[in-house]
Amino acid sequence: MAKSNEKKRDFFWLSYSDLMTSLFFVMLVLFVLVYTMQNKLISDLGEKGRELDRIKEIEKTINNIDTTYFKYDKVNKKHILNMHFLFPSGSYNISQIYPDKRVDLIKAGKVIKELILKYPVEDNIKYLIVVEGQASKDGWKGNEDLSFHRAQSLTWLWKLNNIGLDKLQNCEIIIAGSGEKGIPRTKPDIKTANQRFLITIVPKIGQMKK
Known part of the structure; x- marks a missing residue:
């Protein structure tokens, strides 16, 4: 009976370890995904900001035409x-x-x-x-x-x-x-x-x- 309980405990901790490893892997993937998307968003916003500044610069030139x-x-x-x-x-x-x-x-x-x-x-x-x-x-x-x-x-x-x-x-x-x-x-x-x-x-x- 003691051996049976010991096996159950070993199985529980093994399963728990596998679960934690899987969760860690999922969290790692999500972190990389979010980090990548965030960087892309920041890059896109920066590019849009530069485009907007360029448009404003050109519009200023147009408005001051001869x-x-x-x-x-x-x-x-x-x-x-x-x-x-x-x-x-x-x-x-x-x-x-x-x-x-x-x-x-x-x-x-x-x-x-x-x-x-x-x-x-x-x-x-x-x-x-x-x-x-x-x-x-x-x-x-x-x-x-x-x-x-x-x-x-x-x-x-x-x-x-x-x-x-x-x-x-x-x-x-x-x-x-x-x-x-x-x-x-x-x-x-x-x-x-x-x-x-x-x-x-x-x-x-x-x-x-x-």
Whole structure:
């Protein structure tokens, strides 16, 4: 009987030892797993923080773009081309109507291009640029399409003068026309107030599929 009890005790301690060893191994695996995940999370957060700081740096550069050609609207985060236009109703070819503004329009395009080229492609900095045309409330029924064609005319002028933003590796350009709508709009909305171009420059880090 004594030997039987002794065997039971030996079996109990052996089983207990195996259980503790297994628990220790499980805890060790969990510790390594948590430690690895924690380090990865810290690394990811650090990378995101650096990306955010870079975006803020680029946005600051964008917001301070040459005021000779652009006026920045802080509320709507858009650049207003700092030129006045008075298109005849139904017209949109900016080169034909405003040959005197051609030089300044080309310089404005170069300012945007130089900004994009400031950061090398290897830095993985991408830009989304929206060239938006606006129209005044002059009674013309096709102002929405007209404002689009005016924006398109501006980008054509840039292309013809070696400022093809859409050809840059780190840039995607969108042409838009908001007609008599869109924001911002100058008040009072008189005939010449809103015949203008708005440029939205959005920096991002990562891939941009075309």
